[in-house]
Amino acid sequence: MSIKLIIARTAKELDDVFRLRYEVYVLDKGRFSLDAASNENKFRIVDRFDTIPDVANIIAYENGVPVACMRVNRDSEIGLPAEVHFDFSSCRERIKQECEERQINQVIVSGGMLAIKEKWRNQRNIIHAMFKTAINIMHGLGASHLITSVSEVTQSLYGRMGLEVVGESKWCESIGDNLVPMVASFDKIIKWGFGDLNKEGYSIWLDGLNDYYERIVLSAGEVLFYQGDIAENAYVIEDGWLSVSRTDKNDNELILSNLSKGELFGELALFDQKPRSATATALTNVEINVIPKKSFLTMIKNNPEKMGTLLSYFSKRLRDMDEQAMMHVFAPQTARIQFELKKIWQSAPPDRKLPDTRTAKVGPKQIASSAHVHIEDVMLNLEQEKTEGNLEYSQKTIRFFKSPIISSENTPQLHIDS
Numbered sequence: 001m002s003i004k005l006i007i008a009r010t011a012k013e014l015d016d017v018f019r020l021r022y023e024v025y026v027l028d029k030g031r032f033s034l035d036a037a038s039n040e041n042k043f044r045i046v047d048r049f050d051t052i053p054d055v056a057n058i059i060a061y062e063n064g065v066p067v068a069c070m071r072v073n074r075d076s077e078i079g080l081p082a083e084v085h086f087d088f089s090s091c092r093e094r095i096k097q098e099c100e101e102r103q104i105n106q107v108i109v110s111g112g113m114l115a116i117k118e119k120w121r122n123q124r125n126i127i128h129a130m131f132k133t134a135i136n137i138m139h140g141l142g143a144s145h146l147i148t149s150v151s152e153v154t155q156s157l158y159g160r161m162g163l164e165v166v167g168e169s170k171w172c173e174s175i176g177d178n179l180v181p182m183v184a185s186f187d188k189i190i191k192w193g194f195g196d197l198n199k200e201g202y203s204i205w206l207d208g209l210n211d212y213y214e215r216i217v218l219s220a221g222e223v224l225f226y227q228g229d230i231a232e233n234a235y236v237i238e239d240g241w242l243s244v245s246r247t248d249k250n251d252n253e254l255i256l257s258n259l260s261k262g263e264l265f266g267e268l269a270l271f272d273q274k275p276r277s278a279t280a281t282a283l284t285n286v287e288i289n290v291i292p293k294k295s296f297l298t299m300i301k302n303n304p305e306k307m308g309t310l311l312s313y314f315s316k317r318l319r320d321m322d323e324q325a326m327m328h329v330f331a332p333q334t335a336r337i338q339f340e341l342k343k344i345w346q347s348a349p350p351d352r353k354l355p356d357t358r359t360a361k362v363g364p365k366q367i368a369s370s371a372h373v374h375i376e377d378v379m380l381n382l383e384q385e386k387t388e389g390n391l392e393y394s395q396k397t398i399r400f401f402k403s404p405i406i407s408s409e410n411t412p413q414l415h416i417d418s
């Protein structure tokens with residue numbers, strides 16, 4: 001199940017959005033009045049907020065078939081879609097005052113019209129990817145605050161994202177649902193979606209590629225690209241794990257690295273025209289941001305100061321790769337396993353209620369592959385760590401209670417001239 005999320009730009013893509021809304025809201029859920037679409041727009045749901053500047057409709061495709069869509073609007077002279085049903089004037093006053101106190105530009109955005117076909121409705125990775133793409137777009141629009149109206153049924157979901165209820169729910173006859181007005185500072189929304197931008201290293205991509213948004217969602221085992229494929233894009237992992245490997249002429253496979261959240265890969269495509277030198281395969285469900293060569297070069301041209309940040313990023317990658325190579329060649333098995341556990345711990349998000357606890361969606365099989373050891377050796381190591389109270393694990397997840405320790409006695413020393 002490879003899912004591709006993009007902003008609808010062509011006439012066909014926009015028509016897919018409007019038809020999908022009708023299919024989900026009218027035919028599937030029985031919402032909106034049956035005459036929600038005029039004769040001119042038969043079997044489509046489209047309104048005036050689809051026709052104004054600073055609107056973006058996100059659409060998700062699986063093998064060319066539209067499966068989900070969502071709309072993002074920036075404030076305009078006609079207001080925002082949520083204001084058709086609720087009076088947000090008092091909220092606007094509070095937002096204005098807050099922006100003046102914080103000395104930031106007031107830019108209010110709205111997200112809505114989320115429509116997902118029933119087959120994909122319970123797949124959290126798709127819903128999560130839709131929301132993160134919307135947040136990515138809002139960030140590009142310079143959002144300071146978000147106002148929206150949501151179905152009463154999904155109120156708790158939006159609450160977890162940082163939105164607060166600002167009024168009583170009410171029945172909207174034209175939609176056929178109970179709606180709830182909600183508001184949030186965009187800081188809360190982006191923290192939910194991306195965490196600490198500077199800490200995670202996403203800001204260079206979010207700030208620099210505002211003219212292009214494409215996200216790919218892969219299931220475990222799916223291949224993003226193969227060794228020998230034509231290379232046109234680089235990628236950044238937003239969530240999950242991905243393996244990079246290559247094969248020789250006898251089809252012997254060598255795992256080059258297992259990558260996780262925040263890591264850039266396929267970057268050679270940005271600088272040369274040569275085919276892919278390796279294959280990229282999803283180890284878990286993974287969300288990936290696409291970085292086209294043209295957009296990347298435009299970003300550097302328009303923001304030359306970002307080149308320093310980018311070079312620092314590449315330098316760190318090279319040092320990390322050198323360290324990993326030294327570990328794999330010279331370190332004993334136990335040290336290699338602990339090295340991989342340390343990398344997993346560093347990439348895993350801290351628990352919101354227990355900051356010292358971290359959970360990663362990766363299991364013994366992936367560790368064995370990355371450390372180039374037998375899975376039995378990984379299991380022995382994990383059992384020892386579990387006995388000492390350092391972690392718990394299953395075949396698909398590891399829950400850390402403290403940072404793994406790598407013994408200096410078993411760690412090869414790497415010296416790099418700076």
